[in-house]
Amino acid sequence: MKKKPSYKDAMSHLKRSEDFEERTIKKLGLDPTTKTKGASTMTTTYKATPSRKKWTIWTGGIAACAVLALGIYAFNPGNETAVPTPTPIVDSGSTNQQPGTIADEPPGQMAGKRVVNFEGVIEEVSADGLSFRVGELWVTVNDATEYGITGPTAPPVSEQLVSDDFKVGNTVAGFTSEDVSSGKVTAERIYNNF
């Protein structure tokens, strides 16, 4: 009588690759010379596989990036950008420039905003005291003219070297939005007058 086919018999016929054992030993990094028939050849030593090495490299790289990012953040707390206070520069040697004015050139890369465009010693003051001459430039002040510097670190105006009393010989620095080459401007701000 023919035996009924069984799943167990069918599965028993399934063949594995002839080199399975060899490949497995190689993959596990085991020494094939220590293998004995019927005994487990596993050891507790573990040799890193390429995938493990790759994983280690990736992990190390990400950790290094994280440390760099933290370092950069630590040295630059907050999101404030460094804007240096503009320093007034008077180029008295320029032949195309009026005395007492600052060359109308684009600000430097680090300058956030130029706030001084005339500076010098007052050589003449008008009778009403509201105009003065610095070099060839007549500067007029009015009610809209502001005095002193402002900002979170600025001292009170009373403590600054500035006043609305213009005298010959005073050193003055200020800003106007008008063209300083026109010879006559109205000051929007006087920073120094002493």
Add this chain to the structure above:
Amino acid sequence: MTYSDSLIKIAFAYLKNVADAEEVAQDVFLTYLQKAPVFASDEHEKAWLIRTAINKSKNMLKAGWFRSRTPIPDNLAYFPKDEYSVLQAVLSLDKKYRIPIHLHYYEGYSLEEIADILHAKPATVGTWLARGRSQLKEAIGGQAT
């Protein structure tokens, strides 16, 4: 390597491909070496290895590279015709049914042991086995055991 045949066959029952099953078996041995688990008995050790092989087979099935490829079918022409039919019938079952069938009819595990390996209730495993058997009966009639 004592259990390599068992691991390859449970993985084959899952993945239906000998090469993939061998890769799973190798990964299981690798995990075994890495974790160096301690077992109360040989049976406990075998159950752990089978459970790990099932998990790794599941992971391989979910992997994108596995799903997107078209593997060359295994050459099973060396199987006797009747047994090949039985094997194909079991492999055509949903894996929910064919894994308990494999563990019961090939490995000889009881309902409780299968439930322990698959982290399921024995009654649930009984249902899976019954449904699997029923579908096999429809597929191949009463010619197999």
